[in-house]
Amino acid sequence: MTEIFLFNTLERKKTQLIPQNPKRVTMYVCGPTVYNRAHIGNMRPAIVFDVLFRLLRHTYGADHVVYARNITDVDDKINAAALAEGVDISVITRKYTEVYHQDIQSLNVLLPNLEPRATAHIGEIIALIQKLIDEGHAYTAEDGVYFHVPSMKNYGRLSGRNLEDMQAGARIEIDEKKKNPADFALWKAAKPNEVSWDAPFGAGRPGWHIECSAMIEKNLGQTIDIHGGGHDLIFPHHENEIAQSECAHGGATLANIWMHNGFLNFGSEKMSKSLGNVLNIAEITATFKPEAVRLAMLSAHYRAPLDWNDDLITQSTKTLDRLYRALENVWLDNVEAIAPQALIEALCDDINTPQALAVLSELVKNANKAQNDVDKKQALAELKGVGALLGILQLTPDEWFNDKPKDDDLNARIDALVAERTIARAEKNWGRADEIRKELAELKVEVKDGADGATWRFL
RNA sequence: GGCCUCGUGGCGGAGUGGUUACGCAGCGGAUUGCAAAUCCGUGAACCCCAGUUCGAUUCUGGGCGAGGCCUCCA
DSSP: OOOOEEEETTTTEEEEOOOSOTTSEEEEEOOOBTTSOOOHHHHHHHHHHHHHHHHHHHHHOGGGEEEEEOBBOOSHHHHHHHHHHTSOHHHHHHHHHHHHHHHHHHTTOOOOSBOOBGGGGHHHHHHHHHHHHHTTSEEEETTEEEEOGGGSTTTTTTTTOOHHHHHHSTTSOOOTTOSSTTOEEEEEEOOTTSOOBOOTTOSEEEOTTHHHHHHHHHHTOSSEEEEEEEGGGIIIIIHHHHHHHHHHTTTOOSEEEEEEEOOEEETTEEOOTTTTOOOOHHHHHTTSOHHHHHHHHHTSOTTSOEEOOHHHHHHHHHHHHHHHHHHHHTOOSSOOOOOOHHHHHHHHBTOOHHHHHHHHHHHHHHHHHOOSHHHHHHHHHHHHHHHHHHTOOOSOHHHHHTOSOOOHHHHHHHHHHHHHHHHHHHTTOHHHHHHHHHHHHHTTEEEEEETTEEEEEEO
């Protein structure tokens, strides 16, 4: 078995993945807060960790990986959205959870094993907070419960900061209710018009970080193998998760490996809702195919920033055209996927998808050169193997090339032109044949003269 | 201000202490009535300066430039 190395934010270097239990490899990734539609930047972790999920399943067996990706379904923005529309928060969260599912499904993202929601874990959250209070790591204030950061001696390890630095930084607001400016909310006391739950320390709702700690403990255990999320979650979110969990668990490590994906940039600036420079899937797939979006995401290494623009997706589309053409050339029924070793090695090296795509290029050449069924079968099996791990090439070549809306009149017209051209060619009337090619080009149709006659497809 | 990341050919983008991926675009060839596709071949890069080294794009230090986190954020 190829050893898997992953860049661990905690150590700032690649470290070998050594699961605590190879029969139950555990991974937790921070999913969306469902208060409005996710943008494509939010899709990057879904896709990146989907590839890792596929690799883990391939390596340890599909039944031996437990992947949880949470849904945050209670927070300030959700409350604000619900209040604005005059509905219960569940109306908002259900709606956007569904949209999220549709979006990631269109990108070939597998469902995780678990999709825990904060509101379904209020009991666990309360118990965890109570434990932190009991053990002196948290205290009750008039507006809720706070985690007392100085109570943890090695706070800041993940993000590489320490209390003194943070206090020197002018950006932490002084809040009289907190014992220390770095303290953060575990529980926010109930406010009028806001959803709340009863708790021994007063009615309220969970703070941002505590849900992940509680859900990990409940669903995956005290210590998990991999914890992932976007780069901007390192601080404060993941740092605080560590603080809560490890203080509640007598210092037991929350996650052995912490992984963080880089951002999508838009016009060389971070894509973010607050900057307003975002695109969602629907906006992109109006022009491009979703699979091209996925491939574009994988064209750069997951930790590197990726500039998002139309050229990038156009190039990915061209690449997929080439991949599906190769697939078409070797297409046979009932061929099982085989993952090539070179691909496994690329992915095992911190999910090096650009390297994986280089491997894929080699396979495409093999496929295009394959003359007999043995070679074709081998090439097809390997192409499928790559597709299965990267989550691409899941269509038949036919489905890829012919996904334009059907227009019978137009199709009939094109068929007639192609037929006429075939006759012209048979009569060696090249002038007319070329004229028809030109007409077809204006209809965005490409004609190919193959050994078995002319075929056409929409460009 | 504190912490961190990055700077590779026309473009995208890996990687490496010496032989310098891969894709797109370009160029030459094969093939084609013409094309398309495909195959073969080919030119082209490592921000600047200093240091370590026999040798640095790769390591160290400095500089310049870009970006991120420190507040909600994938």
